[in-house]
Amino acid sequence: MVHIKRLVVKNFKSFSGTVRLNFDPGLNIITGPNGGGKSNILDAIQFVFGELASRRMRVADLSELIYDGVVEGGRARVAEVSIALDNADRGLAVDKDVVTISRRVDRDGRSRYFINGRRVSRRAVLDLLDMAGINPSGYNIVLQGAATRLSDLTASERMAALEELIGLREYDERKARAQERLREAERRIEVATARIDEVRKRVLELERQRNDAIRYRFLSEEEARLEALILTHETSRLEGRLSSLSEELRRNEEEIEHLKRDVEGLEERRRETERRLEEFKREMEERGGTRLPLLESELAGKRTTISALEDGLEELGRRRGEIERRLEEAERELEEARNELEKAEGRLVELREGETQLSGEIEGLEEKRRSLDEALSSMREALREGQRRMEELRDSIIQMEDTLRGIDAEMERHNIRVESLEERLKGLRGRYERFRSTLDSLKERMEEYKQLKEGEEQRLLEVFKELKDGLEKHRSLKTGVKNARGLLKKAESEVSRWKAQRELWEKLSTGERARERILEMGEAGAIPGYHGPLINLIKYNSKYAKALEASSGGWHTAIVVEDLETALDCIRRLKRTRLGVSRFLPLNVLTPPEPPPEPRGRGIIGLIPSLVKCDELYASAILYVWGDTVLVEDEEAALRVVDEGYRAVTLEGDVFEVEGAVSGGHFQGRRELLGLIPKREEIEKLSRDVRNLKVRIDRGLKSLQSSGGRLRRLNEAVDEIKRGIERVEREREEVSRGYSRAERNLKLVEGEIKDVEGELEKELALIETLKERRSKIEEEIGRRRGEIEELKRLTPSELTEMEGQLYEVMRQLSELKEKQNGVRAEITMTENLIEGVLRQRIRSLEGEMERLRGELRSIEEKRGEVTADIERLNSEIETLDREKAEILEGLRSIRKVVERHRREMAGIERERRRLEGQMSRLREENVKLKMEAQRLTLQLERRREELEALGYPDGLPVEEVNLQEIEEALGRIRAERVSIRGINQLAEEQYLQVVENYKQLSLRINELEEEKASILGFIEEIEREKLHHFMEAFNELCENFSTIFSKLTDGGDGRLELQKPEDPFSGGIDLYIQFPGRSMRLARGASGGERSVAAIAYLLAIQRFLKAPFYLLDEIDAHLDEANIVRLAEVLRESAEESQFIVITLKDVMVRAADKVYGVFNQNGRSRVLALPRLEVRA
Structure with missing residues (x-):
């Protein structure tokens, strides 16, 4: 599991400079006097995790987080915190064993975030932490006074906090959106209902208007038929009269036939003239209609080519400008690089001169040291034999004492190593058991997911089959309703027509x-x-x-x-x-x-x-x-x-x-x-059939709606099952990956256990060897000290003074060599800068400039070529323009000849009109006959036009027709038609449209009702899911609270109870506690210490429910007595086996339970951190 491995604080609040704290996976304790800066460590962790609320970090604004004292270089401008998270199990979405998150803040309050040294946004940090269940404002970070505030919560506040904790807001938001949809659906239903009432009234009115229109149309048709009979009779009479007049006119027309023959001769001359005229026209078309368009097309093509070449010339000019600008930039960059090279070479000369000077000074000091060594050697040779022996003994004793100190240090180092290996071995064995348990659990979950997926796939097949059957039934219903609607439309029209016919007949x-x-x-x-x-x-x-x-x-x-x-x-x-x-x-x-x-x-x-x-x-x-x-x-x-x-x-x-x-x-x-x-x-039977058909259509529509709703539900079920299968598959794959990781981790832990056990055996053997060696050296030191006491005399003062001078020379020599090394390192860096950066950059810029100049020359050559092409095309265009002018001149000559022939045709036409005038004068002799015939013809045409207007262009049979009876019937029909007033000619079409609209509105209301029912069901489903989710979390929290409270009180009883179990969200949550030997009561009625115990138990129960990778607790034991602190320490020690705990406390009892302890104290206004070994603290 992810845990905090290391915290690095720099210039943060009371910490000046850089402070590092290493944490273990188990229980880590931070202790120290009040005001030392312990809570600032928790503030630093909140800060690096992205906390923005300055009050949670106990400052007015973020700039106050920067250390306010003086550091090296003056006042600190930036505060920085880095935290290293152990990511061996890949709990964070980063493929590294250690993930480092950093945050800096400046004096303006601006923050910058980093992940593994790469700058990122705050959102990226929060998203990364959220994947591992880490929240800077979550319940896993408990600040001072939080436990007290929990004990003061009312029942309703406790309910609200729990709803927020387990994420019920999502259900409330979904319910609010569903209620909004419900209100919208109800509003649409009201609107649709109001509209359908208006449409129903409109349907009844249009049905009446439609019947009147059908009746009116039938009467009009019958009126037209009777009028056509009368007109046909009159037409027959007029045709007889016209036949006799036509015969008389025929005889008169023979007299003017000879005039027509003269006119035909003129027509022949006119046709010959037209033929010659057409020949000239064809010649004009051959010249002007063939070659001229080709010339114009060729001219247009060449002008288009010139336009394209000019565009290319412009593009070459633009590219030349870009290259020239880039050349100027490259020249500036080259000049800058050469200036930097000149400065670097100057600096290199200075450094080499300084290095030469230092070498001379070192050589002088070396000469002085050698002379002092020779003088000391001569002086020591002059000492008496006894004194030399004493010095030898003292030197040997010093060497032995140094050896003893080395052995002690080595033994201490090996003891610490042994203790560390034992702790590590214990932790590895615990991790081994946890990984083994995790493997078994993951294997069971994989099997469960496999069975769940098979069940969902079987269910999906069943739903698919049901959906297929439903689709076939839906299509059948839809086809039946469509056919029935068509039949209904025809039957209603037929009923109306039959009724109108029957009424008229009657x-x-x-x-x-x-x-x-x-x-x-x-x-x-x-x-x-x-x-x-x-x-x-x-x-x-x-x-x-x-x-x-x-x-x-x-x-x-x-x-x-x-x-x-x-x-x-x-x-x-x-x-x-x-x-x-x-x-x-x-x-x-x-x-x-x-x-x-x-x-x-x-x-x-x-x-x-x-x-x-x-x-x-x-x-x-x-x-x-x-x-x-x-x-x-x-x-x-x-x-x-x-x-x-x-x-x-x-x-x-x-x-x-x-x-x-x-x-x-x-x-x-x-x-x-x-x-x-x-x-x-028959009319009544057809009307009954229409009504029955309407009933059947309504039943079909209802069945269709029901079928559509069922199909939608089945489709939704298919989508839900598919999402469920995908979700199960994703979870199974995730569990499979977790299983593989757990297997790898288990093997790694097994290897680590073997390695640690081997190292532990080696360390213990080395400690025993060192103990034996120490004992022998101590015996030899005692013997030689006795011999010194016998030879002890004072050391000459000259020897001591000369040794001091030698020490001073050695110190100066060391300083100069260190300075010389620094100068040589800078020389190397400067040489690398010159050869690896500046010279290479100069060569690169010179090469780029050469390439740009070559490209510039190429562009100039292309510009010359394009300019030559443009001049050549302009010359060709001038040649084509001259040819076009010549063709146009030839066409003007041909037009003159054509004009002459047209004048000749005009003369022929004048002669023809003269002859026709003579013919007209002859026809005037028969004008009376023709006028009579014309009058009769006009009457006949009017009668035929009237017949055609009535729809009987060929008339009707009139044999055995009684005109008097027809006229009487026509009068009755007209009177009946006049009595029908306010005819809406569009009533039939409007009636069909409104009826269709009425049916669509009915369907729409049914769909809206189904939608409303669906939304209500969805709201009920949300409430059920919300209650189920809440009760699961509440029951788990109750169990956690009871267990932890019992441990903290040595057998006490604590319970969480809903004020309204039948409707949990309308009430609050009461917290009942019962200490051993006392009665059960509400927590708010208990003493301050008892409320603190209850609040801590409630807080730890929440943390156990949330299952964070680590927990930060700031003095949650402040109000507890020693007995309760002991039990709290046991609970935390037990919880630390699964998650990391970092606890700030002032209590020694809590400190003794720690896996690692840090002491924090204030020194001259700055917080100092001291790592305390566990053995020392327990002592």
Whole structure:
């Protein structure tokens, strides 16, 4: 796990100069007197981790963090803190075993951040630390008084702090966004509901307008048809008159034919002149239409080339300017480099002269030292033998004492090394066990992730299958609704059309309505003596149906009754009900003519009464209607029969009267006409079908909406499952990488344990050897001191003085040599600067300048070439312009000849007009006939234009047309059409658009309702996730608090309880504590010391929940007694096995539990740091 390995502080608060502190992974203690600067170490760690709140570091602004005293060089301008983090397990996203983070602040309060010496932003530092769970303002950094403030929190403040701690703000933000979406959805639903009410009213109004428009259009079409019948009749009359006038005019036109032949001769001359004119025109086109465009095209191409060359010339000029500017810059840089080279060479000369001078001084001192050595040697030779022996003994004793001190130092060094190796071995064994446990845990997690991924993939396959089925069903529903909508649109239009047709038929066909009413009453038995329609009482061959109906004059539908009274009673009923008129055949008063003899001949089929079969009772009625009518095959037979005095009818329904009248054309029987008019039952049935179809469409739309919502949910589920699989795969890969790292770490730890055990054995063996050697040297020193006591005499003063002079010379010689070494180092640096930087830079600039001059020469050559090309092209353009002028001159000559031929054509035209004038004067003789014909033609054209305007350009059949009946029907239709006011001609189109809009609004409201329900479900899901997340964290925190409080109080009980468990977020969190032998109570009602214990337990529980890599605690034991401090130290010692702790304390009990101890004290206004060995502190 990441931990603080080293902290370097420079000119920070009370620390002047550079101070280094090395920390171990376990429990590190910082102690010392009040005011010594202990808390400044925690401020330095906050500072380097990016803390911006100056109050947390106990200063007014960041510039006050700089040491305010005097340092070397004057007042400090910058404060700097660097922290080295152990990254062996790669907890930080940097591929280095040690990551160093630094921060500097100047007097203006500006900060700069560095990671491994590279400057970065504060955000980069915070992001790097956040990956390892490090926060400069987090709970893992506990400042002075924080524990006391925790004990004073209210229940609601404790709840708010816990929500912030476990990150519930994200859920609140998501819920707020969802509620905003919910409000927006509800607003849209209200707007859509209001709109759909308006649209519904609009639909009803447009439906009424659409029906009126359909009815109005049908009446207009019927009006146009009747008017067309009248106009067709008038057109036939006018065409007959025009035919006779045309014949008369034809005869008169023959008289002017000879004039036309003269005009044709003139036309021949005119064509010959036109031919010659065309030849000259073609010559003009060949000259001016072929060569001239080629010349113009070639001229345009050359001018374009010149434009491109001029652009290139301009670009070459721009490039030349750039090169010239760069040459000037290079010359300036070359001059600067040469100046720097000159200065460096001057400095090199000065240094070499100084080095020569120092060599001379050193040589002089060396000569003096040699002379002093020779003098001392002579003086020592002059001493008595005894004194020399004493000196020898003293020298040997000194050497032995030095040896003893070396042995003591070596033994102390080996003892420290042994202690360090033992501690390291203990830590490595602990790490080995932790890595082993981590490996087992990671292996289990990898298996869990594998099973989880397989389950999610299986679930994804199931959802995919369900989604595929849903898509097929959705497409089927969508197709069905679309087809049903099309069918509904057609059916609604058809219903409206049928209704309009039925209403018009009922208003126009008053006779038919009256007949239908009588038929209904007669069939129901309400009319005594009723027999039925004549056509229903007879039997005949179906191929005679047209002839019978056409020749009956309408009496074939007459109602046969028993007597005249019955007929009159029916007429009175029709008058009372105002249903119209009808025809009746009372059997008792009919006096039919005597049947004529049966005619014979080709094409004669027979008398109609002989061709039909009926009851003898109805014979009189049949004779009345068809008594003298003969059925024939064709018109020729009909004419023969009529000449014999019979009334004739053909199989096609053409009727020939005895008086000469004829009726015929395209016959449309009554049943065929009635078949075109929809029945009420059919209209009602179609209306019911339309309503049922609407219901089915609505059900289909609802099913479609439901299917769409289900598909969206399935798609969301697919996306969620895919994200879950990706998340599981990422987590599995992360765990796999962690497993590989743990395996590597385990192997490394095993190797380190073996190496440490070997080193420990070697160190212990060396310590034993040194102890034996020390004992022997001490015995020899005692013996030689006894011998000195016997030989002891005073040393001559001259010898002592000369030895002092020799020492002074040696000191001066050492200083000069050190100075000489510095000068030689500077000489080497200057030579490197000259050869490696300046000369190389000068050569580079000279080469660049040569290259630029060459490029400049190349540009000048290109400019010359481009200029020559431009001059050549201008010359070619002048040649082409001359050729173009010559062509234009030739074209002007040809135009003169063309103009002469045009004058000749004008003369021919004047002669032709003269002849035509003569022809016109001849035609004036026939002007009266022509004017009459013209008047009739205009009338005929107007009639045809009117017919075309009515939509009947070819007219209508007018045989057997009763103009009086047509005009009466036309008057009724016009009156009916006028009664329909305020017609909206766009009503049908608007109705379809508004109905479609109404359906879309309905769909939109359903979608909005689904969206609202989805948002509500999403809010409920957020609340569930928030509560689940909170309860997991709360339960873990409760367990941590109970465990730690029990350890701190030696068996006490501490609990965290929700004030409102049914709705945790509406209440707070109470903290209950029970010390051994006392009752349970709220923490706020306990004494100050008890509250401090509870606050520390709560704080440590939070830290254990957050699982930071290290913790910084500033005097959290200030209010605890010694017994509680002992237990707190045990808890911290236990926690330090998993994370690093740096604790500031004044308590000796806490110090004795430490793995490493630093003492901090104040000396002359500056904080000093002293590393205290653990053994010394425990002693």
